[in-house]
Amino acid sequence: MRKKIMYSFPDEVLEHVFSFIQSDKDRNAVSVVCKSWCEIERWCRRKVFIGNCYAVSPRMVIKRFPEVRSIELKGKPHFADFNLVPDGWGGYVLPWIVEMAGAYPWLEEIRLKRMVVTDESLELIAKSFKNFKVLVLFSCEGFSTDGLAAIAAGCKNLRELDLRESEVDDLSGHWLRHFPETCTSLLSLNISCLGSDEVSVSALERLVGRCPNLKSLRLNRGVTVDKIANILHRAPQLVDFGTGSYSAELRPDVLLNLAGAFSCCKELKSLSGFWDVVPAYLPALYSVCSRLTSLNLSYATIQNPEIIKLVSNCPNLQRLLVLDYIEDSGLEALASSCKDLQELRVFPSDPFGAEPHVSLTEQGLVAVSLGCPKLQSVLYFCRRMTNAALVTIAQNSPNFTRFRLCIIEPKTADYLTLEPLDVGFGAIVEHCKDLRRLSLSGLLTDRVFEYIGTYAKKLEMLSVAFAGDSDLGLHHVLSGCESLRKLEIRDCPFGDKALLANAAKLETMRSLWMSSCTVSFGACKLIGLKMPRLNVEVIDETEPPDSRPESCPVEKLYIYRSVSGPRFDMPPFVWTMDEERKVMH
Amino acid sequence: MPNMELQLGLALPTPNMIKGFDLNNHRLDHLKQRGCFSNKSKRSFEQAFGNFKQDGKTKTLLLWSGQPNEEEDHKDQKKTTFSTIDDSNDDEEVEQVVGWPPIKTWRKKIFNQPNGVGGIENNRVADKENGRSIYVKVKMEGVAITRKVDIRLYLSYQTLSNSLITMFSKDKKCGDDDSTRYILTYQDKEGDWLIAGDIPWQSFMRCVQRLKIIRNRD
Numbered sequence: 001m002r003k004k005i006m007y008s009f010p011d012e013v014l015e016h017v018f019s020f021i022q023s024d025k026d027r028n029a030v031s032v033v034c035k036s037w038c039e040i041e042r043w044c045r046r047k048v049f050i051g052n053c054y055a056v057s058p059r060m061v062i063k064r065f066p067e068v069r070s071i072e073l074k075g076k077p078h079f080a081d082f083n084l085v086p087d088g089w090g091g092y093v094l095p096w097i098v099e100m101a102g103a104y105p106w107l108e109e110i111r112l113k114r115m116v117v118t119d120e121s122l123e124l125i126a127k128s129f130k131n132f133k134v135l136v137l138f139s140c141e142g143f144s145t146d147g148l149a150a151i152a153a154g155c156k157n158l159r160e161l162d163l164r165e166s167e168v169d170d171l172s173g174h175w176l177r178h179f180p181e182t183c184t185s186l187l188s189l190n191i192s193c194l195g196s197d198e199v200s201v202s203a204l205e206r207l208v209g210r211c212p213n214l215k216s217l218r219l220n221r222g223v224t225v226d227k228i229a230n231i232l233h234r235a236p237q238l239v240d241f242g243t244g245s246y247s248a249e250l251r252p253d254v255l256l257n258l259a260g261a262f263s264c265c266k267e268l269k270s271l272s273g274f275w276d277v278v279p280a281y282l283p284a285l286y287s288v289c290s291r292l293t294s295l296n297l298s299y300a301t302i303q304n305p306e307i308i309k310l311v312s313n314c315p316n317l318q319r320l321l322v323l324d325y326i327e328d329s330g331l332e333a334l335a336s337s338c339k340d341l342q343e344l345r346v347f348p349s350d351p352f353g354a355e356p357h358v359s360l361t362e363q364g365l366v367a368v369s370l371g372c373p374k375l376q377s378v379l380y381f382c383r384r385m386t387n388a389a390l391v392t393i394a395q396n397s398p399n400f401t402r403f404r405l406c407i408i409e410p411k412t413a414d415y416l417t418l419e420p421l422d423v424g425f426g427a428i429v430e431h432c433k434d435l436r437r438l439s440l441s442g443l444l445t446d447r448v449f450e451y452i453g454t455y456a457k458k459l460e461m462l463s464v465a466f467a468g469d470s471d472l473g474l475h476h477v478l479s480g481c482e483s484l485r486k487l488e489i490r491d492c493p494f495g496d497k498a499l500l501a502n503a504a505k506l507e508t509m510r511s512l513w514m515s516s517c518t519v520s521f522g523a524c525k526l527i528g529l530k531m532p533r534l535n536v537e538v539i540d541e542t543e544p545p546d547s548r549p550e551s552c553p554v555e556k557l558y559i560y561r562s563v564s565g566p567r568f569d570m571p572p573f574v575w576t577m578d579e580e581r582k583v584m585h
Numbered sequence: 586m587p588n589m590e591l592q593l594g595l596a597l598p599t600p601n602m603i604k605g606f607d608l609n610n611h612r613l614d615h616l617k618q619r620g621c622f623s624n625k626s627k628r629s630f631e632q633a634f635g636n637f638k639q640d641g642k643t644k645t646l647l648l649w650s651g652q653p654n655e656e657e658d659h660k661d662q663k664k665t666t667f668s669t670i671d672d673s674n675d676d677e678e679v680e681q682v683v684g685w686p687p688i689k690t691w692r693k694k695i696f697n698q699p700n701g702v703g704g705i706e707n708n709r710v711a712d713k714e715n716g717r718s719i720y721v722k723v724k725m726e727g728v729a730i731t732r733k734v735d736i737r738l739y740l741s742y743q744t745l746s747n748s749l750i751t752m753f754s755k756d757k758k759c760g761d762d763d764s765t766r767y768i769l770t771y772q773d774k775e776g777d778w779l780i781a782g783d784i785p786w787q788s789f790m791r792c793v794q795r796l797k798i799i800r801n802r803d
Contacts, residue, residue, distance in 0.1 A: 082684030118729050139689075144724075144731065165691065169722065169731050171795070193691070298692075351686045351693070381686060408686050439687075465685065490684070 015044045024049050043067060050074070051485075051510050053091060053115065054535065057564040058099035069108045070134070071100070075115035077513045077558055078463075079488055081139065084515055084556070086541055088571040091115045093140075094124075095569075101128035109134035116140070117166075122147030126154025133185075134160040144169035145194075152178035162190040164218075170195040173222070176203040186211040192242050192273065194220040201227050209234040215267075218242025221275045226254045232261035241265070243273035246300070250280045263287040272296035272321075279306045289313035293340075296321040298347050308333045318374075319343040324360040324381065331364035335371025343377040344368055348408060351381070362389035369396040377402040384415045385442055390424025400432040404439035410466035410491075413443040420444055426451030429459070436483075439463040449473035453480020461486040471498040478502035488513040495553070496523035503527050506534055511560035515539075522550030524557055528577025535562045536577040537570070545575055719790065725753045725767075725798040736790050742769075742782050749798065766801040 018041055021027055031041040047070040048061060061068075075091025093115045100107055107129045117140045125132060132155045137143075145168060151161065152175060177200060179186075186207070191199065199222050208214060214235050219228075223244030232238070248254060258281065262268070268288050277300040292314045297307065298321040307326050311317070317338040324346055326334070334341065346364070350357055362385045369375060375397050385407050394400075414421055421442040429435060429452050438459055440448065444467035452459070453476035460483050468474070475498035477487065487509065495518035506512055506527075521538065524545075528536035538545050539556035566576040719736045732752060739745040746769060769781040773792045781789065781796070 079684065081689050082687045083690065084684045120729055165689065167691075169724075171722075171724065171731075347688065347692065348686065351688055381688075406686055410682070410685065463687075465687075491682075 011040050014040050018044055022047070046070060047109075048072070052560050052562075053093075053096070054567050055510070055560060055562045055564070058096045060564060062099060062103040066103070067106075068104055069106060070111075071096075071107070071109065072111040072113075073115060074113040077488065077511060078114075078486070079490065079513055079515070080114055084490065086539065086571075086573060089539070089574065090567065090569055090571070092569060093117050094121045097121045097124045097128070105129065106131055108132060109136075111136040111138070112140055113138040114140065116142040117147070118142050119144055119147035119150070123150040123154075126150045129155075131157060133157055136160065136162040136164070137166045138162075139165045141167040145171045145173070145175040149175035149178040152176065152183075153180065156180075156183070157185050158183065159185055160188040161186070162188060163193050164190050166193050168194055173199040174203070176200050176207060179203075179207050181206075181210070183207070184210050184212070186214050188216040188240075189214065190216065190218040190242070191220050192218040195222065199223060201231075205230055205234060211235075212237070214238065216240035216270075218272060219244040221245050224248055225258065225278075225281055226251075229254075229257040229261040232265060236264040237267055238265055239267050240270040240294075241268060241272075242296075243271070243275075245276045246274045246281055247276035247278045248281075250278065255281060255284055258284040259287065266291075268292075270294035270319075274300035274302075277302050282306055282310060285310070286313060290315065292317055294319040298323055298345065301325070301349070304330050312337045314338060315340075317341055321345040321347070323347050323349045324358045325349055326364075327359045328361055328364040328367065329359070331360075332367045332371075335367045339372060340374055341368070341372040342374050344372075344375065345379040346381060347379075348381040351408060356383045362386055365389070366392050366396075369393040373397075374399070376400060379404045379406075379439075381406045381408060383408050384412065385421060385424065386414045386416050387419065387421055387424035387427075388414075388416070390421065391427040394424075394427035394431040398431045399434065400428070401434050402437040403428055403432065403435060404437065404463070405441055406439065407441040410441070411443045412441075420447070422448040422451065426455070429455040434458055437461045440467055441465065445469050446473040446476070449476040453477055456481055458483050460484065462488070464489045464492055466491045468492045468494060471495055474498035475501060478505045484508075485510045487511075489515070489517060491516040493518055496520050499523060500526065503531055503534075506559055507531065507561050509561065511558065513556075513558050515556040518553045519557055520551045521545045521548065521554050524554055525550070525577045527559065533561055533563070535560055535566050538575045538577065539573055540575070541573045721793055721795055723749060723752075723796040723798070726800050728753060734796075736793060741786050742789075745769075745781075749796075753798065767798050768801050770797050770799060771795065772797070 014037065018027075018030060021030060024047075027041060027045060031038045042065055044067065045065045046068060048065055048068050049072045050056060050061065051074050053073045053075050061071075073093065073096060075093070076085050076089060079085060080089070091114060093112055097110075101124055105128065108131055110125065110132075111134070115137075117137055122143055125135070135151060135155075135158070140163075143166075148161075148163075148168070151158070158179075189207075199220060201223060204219075204223070208217065208231055215238060217231070217235060217238055217240070219231075219242055221244055223231075225243065225246050225248045228243055232241070262284055265288065269291055271285070271288070271292060271294070274297055279302050282302070289310065290313065293316055295311075295314060295317060296319075297310075301323065303325045304327060307322065308330050311320070311326075311330065311334050315337055317334075318340050319342060320334065320338070322330075322345070326346065331346075334344075346360065360382055362382060365378070365380050365382070366389050369392070376399050378400065379402075382405075385405070413419060414424070422445055425438075425440060425444070425448050429438070433455075435456055436458055438452070438456065438461070440463065446469045449468060449472070452462070456462075459481050462477065462481070462484065464487075471494055473492070474489070474494040477484070478498060479502055484505075489512075492514075494514065499519055500523055524536050524538050527534065537558045538554045539558065540554060542555070545552075545554055566578045570576065720733045721736050722731050722733055724731045734745070734748065734752075736745070739748065749769070770778050771781045771789070772778050772794045774794060776794075778797070784792075
């Protein structure tokens with residue numbers, strides 16, 4: 001009797017119910033209840049997230065989910081951001097676009113991260129998807145403004161074009177002119193990564209003027225501060241604004257105009273940009289400060305007291321990105337003014353200098369952790385740290401979800417006790433039970449990994465550099481961190497033993513990156529042989545790994561789970577340890 | 586292939602601390618030259634992982650480590666950069682290890698170019714705009730990839746053209762026959778596109794911003 005009732009719901013009813021289920025996790029859970037639910041669910045899934053573009057093939061995705069409207073893909077490993085992944089490694093989006101052009105004519109959204117996008121791909125997107133709305137290219141490369149022109153011209157209903165942090169070949173600022181006069185649908189435009197070549201400001205002004213729903217606009221460095229007022233006057237409804245270069249000869253009329261324009265923007269909550277900032281223009285912002293929830297000053301080479309003045313005027317600030325010019329004193333001011341602060345990122349102004357030239361130490365972070373009870377996410381570059389400070393921070397901020405500390409000099413010990421920082425980071429993982437992301441630095445022994453394996457049960461991503469003593473460290477992490485999805489390691493004495501003992505763990509993770517460690521070529525081959533659902537890739541730019549003895553360590557290795565087998569687009573310096581294909585690329 | 590056993594789920598023994606097993610990049614460069622681990626560290630490696638069974642071939646690490654001066658090399662190369670005591674580095678520049686500190690490339694550019702030149706351009710190709718090289722982007726009509734050339738390497742339009750022909754000959758689409766002619770154009774500082782060859786080479790070098798090779802449709 002019960003069974004009958006189960007199946008008596010018509011598909012449409014189930015489908016309607018499922019339409020309220022948006023998260024991928026929940027959708028995945030729904031699809032494993034039974035065969036009919038799986039079948040119904042796959043036809044009505046509209047959004048797919050693929051964290052590693054090589055984990056599955058486009059055809060497999062299309063076969064399983066035939067009616068997708070929105071896709072998100074990630075390509076290169078995270079360490080590609082720091083030049084550890086050689087050019088040409090992979091992450092090409094074109095094969096995906098080609099397949100989707102045929103299968104998903106109604107595709108509306110494409111979001112890519114760390115992928116190689118060509119003008120050809122962009123032209124294909126513009127041509128193939130009649131209802132295309134959202135293009136986000138986060139840290140992508142390989143395309144030029146010609147490709148952008150094709151998108152502008154071809155996508156009649158474009159809502160979002162976001163090129164954040166991508167490398168674009170800036171051939172001509174005139175691509176903006178390709179937005180037809182009929183285009184009024186833009187909600188978000190982020191061109192902050194474009195070079196300083198002149199973007200056609202007049203085309204920009206016209207575009208902004210005819211898009212009444214534009215909420216987010218981030219300009220590039222080529223737009224100077226005197227041009228901002230005109231743009232803002234055309235878009236007083238903006239919620240998020242990124243200035244271009246915030247620099248010009250100081251002229252009172254320009255300053256007044258600018259202040260006036262900013263004060264018209266009653267909805268403005270988020271500011272960024274501020275390249276080459278001339279402090280005299282900062283007062284133009286004061287009318288907006290009280291409403292600001294997000295402020296990105298990380299390109300702004302301003303110092304105190306200007307930073308303090310600005311930050312003290314933003315009581316509602318939730319997110320601050322800033323250079324270490326803020327110093328401990330500025331962070332103390334932040335701690336007393338911004339009680340809603342949730343995210344703080346402090347970047348180094350002089351990352352390669354041997355001597356610190358700003359007074360930014362562990363004290364600043366301690367102050368913020370003390371004064372800002374909602375602090376959840378931290379990225380902090382500094383030059384010294386103590387266990388005591390880390391313990392205090394951990395106790396003050398049990399709500400951390402992301403904690404990334406970068407002590408600039410590798411293997412720096414606690415500067416007061418000269419001990420490793422194991423205990424400090426141990427306190428972080430012990431107190432912050434919801435920690436999902438952690439980056440370590442400083443002098444660390446295997447002990448810190450023991451703490452991490454014991455306490456960091458919700459940790460999903462761990463970044464390790466110049467740490468540990470032996471394989472035991474890696475073993476603690478792989479055997480203890482139940483939620484681990486991404487592990488990236490460089491320059492640590494971790495070798496075969498821990499990896500081989502925990503090989504099965506790798507199938508529960510998205511990926512593992514190890515470079516300049518001591519994993520042998522033989523171990524890589526063994527894992528490749530024994531674990532067919534893992535792609536084991538060895539990167540070696542000097543010579544083929546099998547030209548050396550098997551016990552020799554590999555330069556870089558990248559292991560990820562995949563249901564589509566080894567990839568076919570590997571460059572000459574990447575070898576796959578695949579059972580059938582042996583060692584080849 | 587060695588028959589290394591997978592030790593699934595077994596606890597690892599407490600290892601002997603491998604003292605001095607310092608894996609900085611110098612060390613690895615050193616390894617690359619010689620091919621493998623040194624004699625000394627091989628012993629400590631085996632000491633710690635004694636029950637890590639290897640079939641047959643006891644390697645070969647020995648083959649690579651017969652050099653008498655090795656230990657001294659170690660010491661020399663083990664500069665104080667990564668020492669455990671902070672203040673020993675005061676007198677030296679921080680070693681520029683690849684990818685460290687972990688800052689995205691374009692962030693580093695903010696400080697190098699105070700006048701806003703370049704923004705976030707592709708600097709993975711060594712972008713040395715410091716007076717010694719002038720890199721200029723070259724795009725060829727019909728070719729997806731944009732290349733870069735160092736204008737200073739050439740003495741004349743002829744040498745530049747020859748080099749570009751060689752560079753792009755691999756990229757030419759099959760559709761083009763040999764009779765297709767191309768014109769070299771350049772963008773000058775005012776943003777205008779002109780046909781290359783009109784002005785003296787020296788003047789050209791000073792004002793060229795980028796190059797484009799287009800098909801001659803005449």
